[in-house]
Amino acid sequence: MRFHSKLPDVGTTIFTVMSRRALEEGALNIGQGFPDYPIDPRLANALIEVIGEGRNQYAPMEGVVELRERIAAKLQVSYASSFDPHTEITVTCGGTEALYDAIQAVIGPGDEAIIFDPAYDAYEPAVRLAGGRCVRLALSPPAFRFDWDEVRHAISGRTRLVIINSPQNPSCSVAGRDDLDALAAVIRDRPITVLADEVYEHVLYDGREHASVLAHAELRERSFAVFSFGKTLHATGWRVGYCVAPALLTRELRKVHQFNTFSIASPLQYAIARYLEAHPDAWTGLSGFFQAKRDLLAGRLRGSGFEPVAAAGTYFQLVDYGALSRATDIEFADRLIREAKIATIPLSPFYSAPPAMTLLRLCLAKRDATLEAAAARLCDFARRG
Numbered sequence: 232m233r234f235h236s237k238l239p240d241v242g243t244t245i246f247t248v249m250s251r252r253a254l255e256e257g258a259l260n261i262g263q264g265f266p267d268y269p270i271d272p273r274l275a276n277a278l279i280e281v282i283g284e285g286r287n288q289y290a291p292m293e294g295v296v297e298l299r300e301r302i303a304a305k306l307q308v309s310y311a312s313s314f315d316p317h318t319e320i321t322v323t324c325g326g327t328e329a330l331y332d333a334i335q336a337v338i339g340p341g342d343e344a345i346i347f348d349p350a351y352d353a354y355e356p357a358v359r360l361a362g363g364r365c366v367r368l369a370l371s372p373p374a375f376r377f378d379w380d381e382v383r384h385a386i387s388g389r390t391r392l393v394i395i396n397s398p399q400n401p402s403c404s405v406a407g408r409d410d411l412d413a414l415a416a417v418i419r420d421r422p423i424t425v426l427a428d429e430v431y432e433h434v435l436y437d438g439r440e441h442a443s444v445l446a447h448a449e450l451r452e453r454s455f456a457v458f459s460f461g462k463t464l465h466a467t468g469w470r471v472g473y474c475v476a477p478a479l480l481t482r483e484l485r486k487v488h489q490f491n492t493f494s495i496a497s498p499l500q501y502a503i504a505r506y507l508e509a510h511p512d513a514w515t516g517l518s519g520f521f522q523a524k525r526d527l528l529a530g531r532l533r534g535s536g537f538e539p540v541a542a543a544g545t546y547f548q549l550v551d552y553g554a555l556s557r558a559t560d561i562e563f564a565d566r567l568i569r570e571a572k573i574a575t576i577p578l579s580p581f582y583s584a585p586p587a588m589t590l591l592r593l594c595l596a597k598r599d600a601t602l603e604a605a606a607a608r609l610c611d612f613a614r615r616g
């Protein structure tokens with residue numbers, strides 16, 4: 232049969248490729264972003280309890296009300312703003328589904344979405360499946376700062392969406408309040424919606440505070456904000472996230488959500504609601520928790536040839552191997568898997584036109600012993616040359 236792929240150039244993601252190579256080579260995988268330590272046992276117990284209580288049938292399409300109320304309470308504490316759990320909050324299958332639904336709700340054939348490279352890989356395929364195209368603007372290492380004049384020039388009559396991600400995976404940079412002001416100014420009086428990927432909202436370092444679109448009066452009115460309990464509760468496999476948006480945008484998002492996943496596993500939702508009710512500040516230690524891991528890993532690597540790049544947020548750390556090799560990041564990452572038995576994530580696949588760079592991404596969501604073992608292998612590799 233002749234079959235015309237809608238995404239002919241889309242292959243397996245770099246995360247899957249590197250994780251598969253790690254298995255083949257028996258390498259320590261500190262590339263892909265998932266914790267190797269257990270979730271809070273109280274969260275695990277809450278899940279067992281709610282299953283025993285019979286919370287096992289379809290949840291409401293928009294999410295169980297107990298969880299949406301907990302989310303509204305959490306948003307009030309985090310962003311000093313009130314959100315209506317009935318009309319402005321939708322529970323989704325991880326942040327990924329929220330991103331997909333928002334993109335399908337906004338983008339139609341011929342429409343454009345502006346995204347910033349290095350870009351998380353879920354954005355562009357969703358835009359293309361909706362019939363649109365991405366205009367990709369590159370942020371340059373090591374600071375990865377936005378150039379708002381460039382954004383202004385990139386906006387066309389077809390632009391419908393700007394996707395921002397802060398803290399940003401994989402650059403580990405964060406947007407400031409001044410960036411949000413600049414974004415609001417460039418889209419003012421235009422029919423452009425913002426999709427703010429804020430899944431790392433609670434992981435900012437060195438006293439930085441997250442600038443959320445939800446705390447920005449002008450942007451809040453025209454934004455979908457996407458969050459993930461996978462990141463916040465160290466439970467990536469639960470696949471529970473949520474989208475916060477004004478009622479008008481939420482209505483459109485739910486039209487997609489109801490025919491995409493319809494609703495999210497109900498015991499997981501009840502368990503998270505119960506856990507957050509008992510521990511309403513469960514996320515407040517996250518920055519400190521990951522900053523200690525960043526400092527441990529960066530401290531071990533500094534001076535080794537794998538030079539840590541300043542990380543402002545997310546649970547990743549970039550390292551620059553430029554002092555050791557001029558090989559491309561993909562070649563060098565493969566060499567590390569084979570020779571150092573360490574799997575990392577190269578940065579160039581996150582760009583449409585990668586600048587010259589020698590950066591690899593390491594994940595900090597690992598036990599200290601894993602980070603120490605990874606650092607030891609990298610230092611040993613660098614010493615052997």
Ligand SMILES: Cc1ncc(COP(=O)(O)O)c(C=O)c1O
Pocket residue numbers: 264324325326327328351396399400428430458459460461462467470471472
């Ligand atoms: C920037 C970014 N957005 C969205 C997601 C997806 O979140 P989830 O695992 O909740 O689907 C991730 C996960 O790694 C991410 O790094």
